[in-house]
Amino acid sequence: MADKIRVVVLYGGRSGEHEVSLKSAASVLRHLDRARFEVIPVSIDKTGRWQWNDLAAIDPAQPSLPILLDAPEMRLARGTDGRGVLMPVSAGAVGPIEIDVVFPVMHGPLCEDGTVQGLLELAEVAYVGSGVLASAISMDKDVAKRLAEFAGVPVAPYRVLTRKAFAADRPASLARAIEGLSLPVFVKPCNMGSSVGIHKVKTLDALGPALDDAFRYDLKVLVEQGIDAREIEVAVLEGETLFASVASELNPNAQHEFYSYEAKYLDPDGARVDLPARLDAAQMARVRALAVQVFAALECSGLARVDFFLDRQTGEFCFNEINTLPGFTSISMYPKMMEASGVPYRELLTRLVHLALDRHQQRHALDRGYSS
């Protein structure tokens, strides 16, 4: 037992994607290689409480992990030699547990946006995926697009509005919102996910209400040129060099105006997936190269799913968004694309854990101040 790497699978979290995380984590628990790893499930409930969960009591077949009211509450503390320690909040529950690596299997704000990553940095524990910087910029759809564009990757034209400016002068903000754009436009909160707060706006009258709704979720909102687009995704995995999977295509069912929350989670026939995407060889090579370019431009680590639009009119790809902790359920695109590219789920997880340990070791070995 002692020589196994102790992996905390951290799941749940305070975002709107809490339930997706419970499914992703159930799947990760099922696939992590128990011959190599000692696995400790730690849940975060919707109020932000961390709890230790008894692995033996978890049914490996269940599609979604439960949040248990009476599981012992824990907090993360800095350990020694680059290991973190899970400390029980009340004595007698579970002893302190030294940990080697944390695998955050959570999505969205306060999970995937650098906040949890910052906490893990302070505890000096290794963790899977991108660091604070890349997590934060990747969650911000505006900053991510700016950096992608700076690296030469096309993005759809868009405007940014702040809630403050919108409240101060609504008519001026509405005019600025569509300057240089044509209908339809997409209104989206800058830092959300799962299509929450996103509106396809087809008339000028609908713009104000769409912005009102989007500003419920964020202080910054994007108004983006609607594109007649095919939706193409690529999974990127770090290795000796960056590896891009074959691309897949999501075809939202025609009943849905776009790939909305309903199409993603409520309608079992919400979208059809083509894996590999029906692209010609040049298109496939182009989108894989663009995915690697975005991953590098945003300084990501470990893994990311990079989503593109293929404009039906121009035939050009443009970068839409990046997910640094993509869905990991058994039907999620990231593991499926990797599997289709020759990296089976179990091996993928093993590689991610080792990448986390390598990155941590390199950073831990850095000098922290001047030494002659």
Ligand SMILES: Nc1ncnc2c1ncn2[C@@H]1O[C@H](COP(=O)(O)OP(=O)(O)O)[C@@H](O)[C@H]1O
């Ligand atoms: N500019 C756009 N043109 C056409 N469709 C869009 C555009 N922006 C978003 N969409 C549609 O909305 C969906 C969700 O938008 P996205 O930016 O991916 O946000 P989320 O992070 O919530 O997934 C996309 O998958 C697509 O169907």
Ligand SMILES: [Mg+2]
């Ligand atoms: Mg999306």
